[in-house]
Amino acid sequence: MSEIAHILIKEADPDDPEEFRYRVECQIEGGCGGWLECAEPHEVAGWIASGSEGDPHDCDPAAPWCNSEEFTFHGVEHTWQGGWGWTVPFEGCLLESYSDFEPPDEVLDLPVGRYLVDDEWDDTEVCLNYVGPEV
Numbered sequence: 001m002s003e004i005a006h007i008l009i010k011e012a013d014p015d016d017p018e019e020f021r022y023r024v025e026c027q028i029e030g031g032c033g034g035w036l037e038c039a040e041p042h043e044v045a046g047w048i049a050s051g052s053e054g055d056p057h058d059c060d061p062a063a064p065w066c067n068s069e070e071f072t073f074h075g076v077e078h079t080w081q082g083g084w085g086w087t088v089p090f091e092g093c094l095l096e097s098y099s100d101f102e103p104p105d106e107v108l109d110l111p112v113g114r115y116l117v118d119d120e121w122d123d124t125e126v127c128l129n130y131v132g133p134e135v
Contacts, residue, residue, distance in 0.1 A: 004131055005032045006095055008117045010107055020112070022103045024128075026093035034094040035079060035087040042073040042086050049073065049086060056080050095119055098126060106130035 005028050013019040026032055042049035044064045049071075056065050065071040069080040078086040095101075107115055107130055116131035 003027075004116045004118060006093075006117050006119055006128075007134055008103060008107060008115045008128060010103065010110065010112050010115065012112060022101075022107075024093075024095050024098075024101075024117070025114075026096050028093070031092035031096070032094075033092075034090040035081060036090045036094075037081075037084045038073070038076075038078060038086050038088045040074055042078070044073065054085055095126065101126050101128055104128050104130035 007025045013021045114134040118129040120127045
């Protein structure tokens with residue numbers, strides 16, 4: 001099993017003591033990283049890497065990025081992520097800055113505390129999976 005990178009913190013909501021609020025703490029110094037969709041234009045030597053022409057697996061063979069899942073656009077190394085296009089590295093912890101998550105069902109009936117969680121991302125959201133109490 002790999003090291004668990006995130007702690008879900010369950011605490012009383014100061015605005016409503018009958019309710020709880022949740023936040024995530026990353027256990028990796030400097031953050032666990034990740035990637036973000038890049039909104040900048042991606043053009044090299046007159047070639048435009050957008051839409052289907054940007055897909056390195058299905059592009060004109062003469063396109064500079066063709067058959068390469070990593071390419072430098074506008075001075076930044078990009079990685080191709082299917083469904084998202086060309087992405088850029090995220091420094092820090094994306095999950096710490098993401099607030100639109102649901103706590104795992106197992107944590108709902110547990111007391112205020114710190115709980116180990118694994119995260120799984122899909123195209124639109126993150127799912128937190130309960131691992132156990134912080135040791």
